[in-house]
Amino acid sequence: MWKQYLCAVLVGVVFAIFELPFWMAVVLLLIITLWIIGEFLYLVYGTTNMKKVEKFIIAKQKEPIYRYVYSQGFGTLQDQLIAIDKILQKYKQPHIHQYYLAIQQLLSDNFDEALKVANQIGKEPFMSYTKALILVEMGNIEEAKSFKFEKLWMHEAIFAMIAAKKKDKVSFDLHSSKAIAASRGIQRLSLIYSFKALEI
CATH class of the missing domain: 1.10.287 (Helix Hairpins)
Incomplete structure (x- = not known):
């Protein structure tokens, strides 16, 4: 720019x-x-140009949300939790605050608390998407699959996470590729980092 x-x-x-x-x-x-x-x-x-997006988030790491995405690709779990702490300190809008608090609890394996917080997000489709992610980690696969998403990347991402939970590499590769293909910009890069971190 x-x-x-x-x-x-x-x-x-x-x-x-x-x-x-x-x-x-x-x-x-x-x-x-x-x-x-x-x-x-x-x-x-x-954009679908991930080299540009990655260069952008590397340059903008002082902004907590971009720092969180950066830590997904280049940091540790602890780095992600620290980045989320900064987001929670800076953003007080209820749906943003509750979304990242739910993600923080999910990353910390506090699934019941994560689900409780996710129910307070109050803005769709983020509330349902977050709840579905948590339900997958809790092993409630059928309930996670019951959510309907207008955004294709959300639908495919949930099915990719289900496949990862089941250690089904073929299904994971299929759904993660579809989720990435259906997303754009920073969301696409975040998905790429998230899926790359999973070991199937």
């Missing part, structure tokens, strides 16, 4: 030197701003 910032600075310099109309500078700076925002949103939510 440094190119867009450089463009904005150059626009300011050129307009100052040549004393061009102020309104033209405003229009050009607005276009550059929209370009910066658009590229950021595409990188976070839309």
Whole structure:
């Protein structure tokens, strides 16, 4: 994104030197701003270029959520728990706070507490997805399979986790590949890291 910032600075310099109309500078700076925002949103939510996303999260590790994703790929379980602690300190919105608290409890094998917290997320599809993940770890496979998801990656991710629980490598490879293919941006990278960490 440094190119867009450089463009904005150059626009300011050129307009100052040549004393061009102020309104033209405003229009050009607005276009550059929209370009910066658009590229950021595409990188976070839309791209399938994982090299760019990985480079982005490595550069943004001071932000707790990106630090958590980074720790999924390059850190230990303890690193993930520490990153989640930082998220919980920073984000007080109920659904975000409860989601990461449930994940923290899940990673700590506190399944009953994780499920209790997941029931308080209150925002779909994250509540159902989190509950399904926890239920898989608890061995309640049929209940986990009962959830319906509009997002294909969520459906496939749950079935990949079920396959991992059953040590069914063929099914795991199939569903994890489908989940990754159906996801974009940081979510795709998070899934790649999560699935890679599983030993089937």
